Amino acid sequence: MSEPTQHDLDIDARYACAKNLALEAARLGMDFYRRRETLAVEHKGSDQQDVVSIADKNIEDFIRARLAEQFPQDGFLGEESGSADLKARCVWVIDPIDGTACFVNGLHNWCVSIGLLVDGEPFIGAIADPNHDELFHGCLGRGAYVNQTRLKASAATHVREGLTGAGTFHPRGKEHFIPFLEKLLAEGGMFIRNGSGALMTAYVAAGRLIGYYETELKSWDCLAGLVLVAEAGGLRNDFFRNAGLLRGNPYLVAAPGVYRQLSELIGPSLDA
Template identity: 70%
Template sequence: MHATINARTSAPDLSQIDLDARYTLAQELALAAARQGKTRYNERAKLTIEHKNNDFQDVVSEVDRQLEDLIRQTLAKRFPEDGFVGEESGAAQLSARCVWVVDPIDGTACFVNGLHSWCVSIGMMIDGVPCVGAIADPNHDELFHGCIGRGAFVNNTPLRVSQASDIREGLTGVGTFHPSGKENFLPFLQKLLADGGMFIRNGSGALTTAYVAAGRLIGYYETQLKSWDCMAGLVLVAEAGGRRSDFLRGEGLLQGNPFLVAAPGVYDQLARMIGPSLDED
């Protein structure tokens, strides 16, 4: 499936879609999974941890799989016609108009090491456009959520991106993927620091994207990100008035791409620092 964001000039046709029900379910499921995750987090010394493809930086726990099963089964029961993309269980029914994109625990390395930067992320596309997002952070009692045309919120508070006009006016989230994309990371940091900016990395792409939507960060650059880490956040950023790179171009849905979200006043500045690699598949 080839899905794009910026290639569309209009919103998808929602007349035949029960958007209210899906938006409500996304929030309920994210909260329910986060509560279960928090219980297991508090007992994390008992967890079985595995490393994907012998990569010690890419970990998965039994909780990831259990929560994804919970989310996937609930979605299949309520909306059997919908497609699904999950970090742990793969993709199905990608020809469906509605496709859910789920990370049961975004920030697993933080989760297993006792750091609070992890969350449950549930996003949904309609006709290839990110339309619903819910990101539940149980450690801070925050539910970031948004729906196309309806705004974005943290709990009940509306979100708005930063009004910064220069990267010196706030913090920029950053990250890099261990197997690929890291060659672009240090050059970007050098330019950011040279121009008076400062950076932060918290280990969760979903939370970092949500923080851009909330105006806590002025932008977020990741050299290579997966769709399940950012689908929900893409909705939040758009509804909060931010700008997004064309993340879903090419095979972005299944393979990932370089990623940038930012306040309008600093997006171009950050994009210039990243250079041509931002638009490479």
């Protein structure tokens, strides 16, 4: 498939919009965050750890309205408000607050994630972390950056040489997660979980983490970050198989020197 040209789709405008909109939405998020104790918070289904706040909904509405105004022909997929026009060449995939549980509990591990699929491929990503004044951003073929600093995946060749991000989700439980942690520790590795899939993916692109495994992740948590990982020289599993865009899948991104080792520690469930 040939790469879409700027003339076809005005990639420049979409990239600039993604960066600016992520920063604007993050500032709006900080306004909510400073008064988080007054926010209405709901639980999704029976899982007490999976929460959504009025901030998530308001910020997604803000982002969606801005994108519809600037690029009315584009499709949209958001964590809170669902999908529209997914057959469009350009589809925005949004998480208004990735790390909501951290957000509502006063932990500084949350961000705004705005990604763009072009012809089904991750093409543009912007992840704004207002707590640390960092904007991770990238565009296919143009590199990936944190603010103005170019991102590069870790040069590690063994899991003992750095930290691995890891996470799980209660509906899928501990079936694959605990065995992975046991094997990682047995190899001399160490793990971290910060509560935001988008940030941990960005940290792999930045070389801060050597890899990140999640037993099941949604596309809005990682779409933007996948662009960064690819442009920083990292690797990923086939996340989009079996309708992964809508349903989610097991997820692994890693530095090239440890990807195979991590995938073997996870085992067949990664591609099940």
